[in-house]
Amino acid sequence: xxxxxxxxxxxxxxxxxxxxxxxxxxxxxxxLFWYQQHAGEAPTFLSYNVxxxxxxxxxxxxxxxxxxxxxxxxxxELQMKDSASYLCAVMDSNYQLIWGAGTKLIxxx
Amino acid sequence: GAVVSQHPSWVICKSGxxxxxxxxxxxxxxxxxxxxxxxxxQSLMLMATSNEGSKATYEQGVEKDKFLINHASLTLxxxxxxxxxxxxxxxxxxxxxxxxxxxxxxxxxxxxxxVL
Numbered sequence: 569x570x571x572x573x574x575x576x577x578x579x580x581x582x583x584x585x586x587x588x589x590x591x592x593x594x595x596x597x598x599x600l601f602w603y604q605q606h607a608g609e610a611p612t613f614l615s616y617n618v619x620x621x622x623x624x625x626x627x628x629x630x631x632x633x634x635x636x637x638x639x640x641x642x643x644x645e646l647q648m649k650d651s652a653s654y655l656c657a658v659m660d661s662n663y664q665l666i667w668g669a670g671t672k673l674i675x676x677x
Numbered sequence: 678g679a680v681v682s683q684h685p686s687w688v689i690c691k692s693g694x695x696x697x698x699x700x701x702x703x704x705x706x707x708x709x710x711x712x713x714x715x716x717x718x719q720s721l722m723l724m725a726t727s728n729e730g731s732k733a734t735y736e737q738g739v740e741k742d743k744f745l746i747n748h749a750s751l752t753l754x755x756x757x758x759x760x761x762x763x764x765x766x767x768x769x770x771x772x773x774x775x776x777x778x779x780x781x782x783x784x785x786x787x788x789x790x791x792v793l
Contacts, residue, residue, distance in 0.1 A: 610784040
Protein backbone atom coordinates (compact mmCIF):
# COMPACT_ATOMS: atom_id res chain seq x y z
CA UNK A 569 0.00 0.00 0.00
CA UNK A 570 0.89 3.62 -0.16
CA UNK A 571 1.78 5.46 3.00
CA UNK A 572 2.86 8.91 4.06
CA UNK A 573 4.02 9.42 7.65
CA UNK A 574 4.51 12.70 9.44
CA UNK A 575 4.25 13.66 13.10
CA UNK A 576 0.79 14.58 14.30
CA UNK A 577 1.76 17.67 16.22
CA UNK A 578 4.82 19.76 17.01
CA UNK A 579 5.41 22.75 19.24
CA UNK A 580 8.06 25.42 18.74
CA UNK A 581 8.93 28.86 20.02
CA UNK A 582 8.59 32.11 18.10
CA UNK A 583 11.88 33.01 16.45
CA UNK A 584 13.21 29.45 16.58
CA UNK A 585 13.69 26.81 13.89
CA UNK A 586 11.58 23.70 13.42
CA UNK A 587 11.96 20.69 11.13
CA UNK A 588 8.93 18.66 10.09
CA UNK A 589 9.77 15.22 8.75
CA UNK A 590 7.89 13.15 6.21
CA UNK A 591 8.58 9.58 5.15
CA UNK A 592 6.79 7.90 2.31
CA UNK A 593 6.22 4.60 0.58
CA UNK A 594 4.42 4.99 -2.73
CA UNK A 595 4.03 3.21 -6.03
CA UNK A 596 6.31 5.37 -8.08
CA UNK A 597 7.46 8.90 -7.43
CA UNK A 598 6.87 12.06 -9.40
CA UNK A 599 7.66 14.63 -6.79
CA LEU A 600 6.90 15.63 -3.24
CA PHE A 601 4.89 18.66 -2.19
CA TRP A 602 4.58 20.58 1.03
CA TYR A 603 1.43 22.57 1.70
CA GLN A 604 0.43 24.85 4.55
CA GLN A 605 -3.14 24.74 5.77
CA HIS A 606 -4.61 27.12 8.32
CA ALA A 607 -7.66 25.93 10.18
CA GLY A 608 -10.79 26.14 8.08
CA GLU A 609 -8.91 27.10 4.96
CA ALA A 610 -7.68 25.28 1.87
CA PRO A 611 -4.03 24.26 1.55
CA THR A 612 -1.54 26.67 0.04
CA PHE A 613 1.52 25.54 -1.86
CA LEU A 614 4.91 25.82 -0.17
CA SER A 615 7.37 23.70 -2.10
CA TYR A 616 7.94 20.98 -4.66
CA ASN A 617 10.93 18.62 -4.72
CA VAL A 618 11.54 16.04 -7.40
CA UNK A 619 15.33 15.79 -7.21
CA UNK A 620 17.45 15.04 -4.15
CA UNK A 621 18.67 17.97 -2.18
CA UNK A 622 17.61 21.14 -0.48
CA UNK A 623 15.33 23.78 -1.97
CA UNK A 624 15.38 27.09 -0.15
CA UNK A 625 12.64 29.66 -0.41
CA UNK A 626 12.88 32.48 2.08
CA UNK A 627 12.28 31.26 5.62
CA UNK A 628 11.14 27.86 4.36
CA UNK A 629 13.35 25.10 2.97
CA UNK A 630 12.48 21.61 1.84
CA UNK A 631 14.78 18.61 1.55
CA UNK A 632 14.33 15.36 -0.33
CA UNK A 633 16.12 12.02 -0.32
CA UNK A 634 14.47 9.68 -2.79
CA UNK A 635 16.63 6.70 -1.82
CA UNK A 636 15.47 7.03 1.77
CA UNK A 637 11.87 7.96 0.98
CA UNK A 638 12.33 10.98 3.20
CA UNK A 639 11.70 14.69 3.15
CA UNK A 640 11.66 17.49 5.65
CA UNK A 641 10.32 21.01 5.76
CA UNK A 642 12.49 23.46 7.66
CA UNK A 643 10.96 26.65 8.98
CA UNK A 644 13.28 29.37 10.26
CA GLU A 645 12.63 32.51 12.30
CA LEU A 646 9.24 31.21 13.28
CA GLN A 647 6.38 33.67 13.46
CA MET A 648 3.04 33.26 15.17
CA LYS A 649 1.34 33.20 11.78
CA ASP A 650 3.24 30.00 10.98
CA SER A 651 0.90 28.16 13.34
CA ALA A 652 -0.88 25.84 10.93
CA SER A 653 -0.97 22.28 9.67
CA TYR A 654 1.74 21.27 7.23
CA LEU A 655 0.82 18.62 4.73
CA CYS A 656 3.27 16.38 2.92
CA ALA A 657 2.01 14.93 -0.35
CA VAL A 658 3.71 12.61 -2.84
CA MET A 659 2.77 12.29 -6.48
CA ASP A 660 2.78 8.63 -7.45
CA SER A 661 3.36 6.93 -10.78
CA ASN A 662 -0.20 7.76 -11.86
CA TYR A 663 0.37 11.42 -11.05
CA GLN A 664 -2.05 11.13 -8.14
CA LEU A 665 -1.27 13.04 -4.97
CA ILE A 666 -1.03 10.85 -1.89
CA TRP A 667 -1.51 12.97 1.20
CA GLY A 668 -0.09 12.67 4.67
CA ALA A 669 -2.37 13.40 7.62
CA GLY A 670 -0.58 16.65 8.28
CA THR A 671 1.50 18.01 11.13
CA LYS A 672 -0.11 20.59 13.34
CA LEU A 673 2.51 23.15 14.28
CA ILE A 674 1.91 25.20 17.40
CA UNK A 675 4.02 28.31 17.86
CA UNK A 676 4.41 29.68 21.37
CA UNK A 677 5.60 33.19 22.18
CA GLY B 678 -0.37 33.28 -9.78
CA ALA B 679 -3.19 30.88 -10.45
CA VAL B 680 -6.46 31.53 -8.68
CA VAL B 681 -9.18 28.99 -8.04
CA SER B 682 -12.52 29.99 -6.61
CA GLN B 683 -15.26 27.93 -5.05
CA HIS B 684 -18.87 28.78 -4.52
CA PRO B 685 -20.48 28.70 -2.09
CA SER B 686 -18.01 29.11 0.76
CA TRP B 687 -20.39 27.44 3.14
CA VAL B 688 -23.82 25.89 2.93
CA ILE B 689 -26.30 24.51 5.41
CA CYS B 690 -29.02 22.28 4.07
CA LYS B 691 -31.65 19.85 5.21
CA SER B 692 -31.16 16.13 4.93
CA GLY B 693 -32.34 14.79 1.59
CA UNK B 694 -31.64 17.90 -0.44
CA UNK B 695 -28.99 18.25 -3.13
CA UNK B 696 -26.17 20.74 -3.03
CA UNK B 697 -24.07 21.96 -5.94
CA UNK B 698 -20.55 23.29 -5.43
CA UNK B 699 -18.75 25.17 -8.19
CA UNK B 700 -15.02 25.26 -8.74
CA UNK B 701 -13.58 27.79 -11.17
CA UNK B 702 -10.07 28.51 -12.38
CA UNK B 703 -10.13 32.27 -12.77
CA UNK B 704 -6.98 33.08 -14.69
CA UNK B 705 -5.91 29.82 -16.29
CA UNK B 706 -7.29 26.83 -18.11
CA UNK B 707 -7.47 23.64 -16.11
CA UNK B 708 -7.59 20.38 -17.99
CA UNK B 709 -7.78 18.48 -14.73
CA UNK B 710 -9.61 19.33 -11.55
CA UNK B 711 -9.66 17.36 -8.34
CA UNK B 712 -12.29 17.13 -5.64
CA UNK B 713 -11.25 16.44 -2.08
CA UNK B 714 -13.12 15.96 1.15
CA UNK B 715 -11.59 16.73 4.51
CA UNK B 716 -13.07 15.77 7.85
CA UNK B 717 -11.95 17.61 10.99
CA UNK B 718 -8.36 16.94 11.96
CA GLN B 719 -7.89 14.58 9.06
CA SER B 720 -5.99 14.81 5.82
CA LEU B 721 -7.45 15.52 2.43
CA MET B 722 -9.15 12.55 0.85
CA LEU B 723 -9.31 12.55 -2.92
CA MET B 724 -12.84 11.86 -4.08
CA ALA B 725 -12.49 12.11 -7.82
CA THR B 726 -10.40 13.39 -10.68
CA SER B 727 -12.22 15.38 -13.31
CA ASN B 728 -10.95 15.87 -16.84
CA GLU B 729 -12.58 18.42 -19.10
CA GLY B 730 -15.01 16.83 -21.51
CA SER B 731 -14.85 13.34 -20.09
CA LYS B 732 -16.29 11.40 -17.19
CA ALA B 733 -14.75 11.80 -13.78
CA THR B 734 -12.63 9.07 -12.26
CA TYR B 735 -13.83 8.25 -8.77
CA GLU B 736 -11.73 6.89 -5.96
CA GLN B 737 -12.62 3.60 -4.38
CA GLY B 738 -15.48 3.93 -1.95
CA VAL B 739 -16.84 7.15 -3.43
CA GLU B 740 -20.34 6.74 -4.86
CA LYS B 741 -20.46 8.33 -8.29
CA ASP B 742 -24.26 8.48 -8.24
CA LYS B 743 -24.19 10.42 -5.01
CA PHE B 744 -21.35 12.77 -5.86
CA LEU B 745 -22.01 13.97 -9.40
CA ILE B 746 -19.12 15.72 -11.09
CA ASN B 747 -19.37 17.75 -14.26
CA HIS B 748 -16.32 19.33 -15.88
CA ALA B 749 -18.00 21.05 -18.78
CA SER B 750 -15.33 23.62 -19.58
CA LEU B 751 -11.65 24.28 -19.03
CA THR B 752 -12.48 26.68 -16.20
CA LEU B 753 -15.42 25.11 -14.40
CA UNK B 754 -16.11 21.89 -12.57
CA UNK B 755 -19.13 21.22 -10.37
CA UNK B 756 -19.72 18.73 -7.60
CA UNK B 757 -23.31 17.93 -6.72
CA UNK B 758 -23.96 16.11 -3.47
CA UNK B 759 -27.28 14.41 -4.09
CA UNK B 760 -29.68 13.52 -1.27
CA UNK B 761 -27.26 14.83 1.31
CA UNK B 762 -27.20 13.31 4.78
CA UNK B 763 -25.53 14.49 7.99
CA UNK B 764 -22.58 12.15 7.39
CA UNK B 765 -21.85 14.12 4.21
CA UNK B 766 -21.08 17.18 6.31
CA UNK B 767 -17.48 18.02 5.57
CA UNK B 768 -15.08 20.48 4.04
CA UNK B 769 -15.01 20.03 0.28
CA UNK B 770 -12.00 21.40 -1.56
CA UNK B 771 -11.30 21.50 -5.26
CA UNK B 772 -7.96 21.94 -6.94
CA UNK B 773 -6.94 22.50 -10.51
CA UNK B 774 -3.92 21.61 -12.56
CA UNK B 775 -2.94 24.12 -15.19
CA UNK B 776 -3.07 22.95 -18.79
CA UNK B 777 0.48 22.49 -20.05
CA UNK B 778 1.87 23.50 -16.70
CA UNK B 779 3.65 21.77 -13.86
CA UNK B 780 2.16 19.10 -11.64
CA UNK B 781 1.30 21.67 -8.99
CA UNK B 782 -2.31 21.78 -7.93
CA UNK B 783 -3.90 25.10 -7.13
CA UNK B 784 -6.52 24.88 -4.44
CA UNK B 785 -9.83 26.61 -4.08
CA UNK B 786 -10.77 28.08 -0.69
CA UNK B 787 -13.06 25.18 0.14
CA UNK B 788 -16.76 24.79 0.83
CA UNK B 789 -18.01 23.83 4.25
CA UNK B 790 -21.14 21.73 3.98
CA UNK B 791 -23.35 21.14 6.99
CA VAL B 792 -26.31 18.82 6.56
CA LEU B 793 -28.90 19.03 9.28
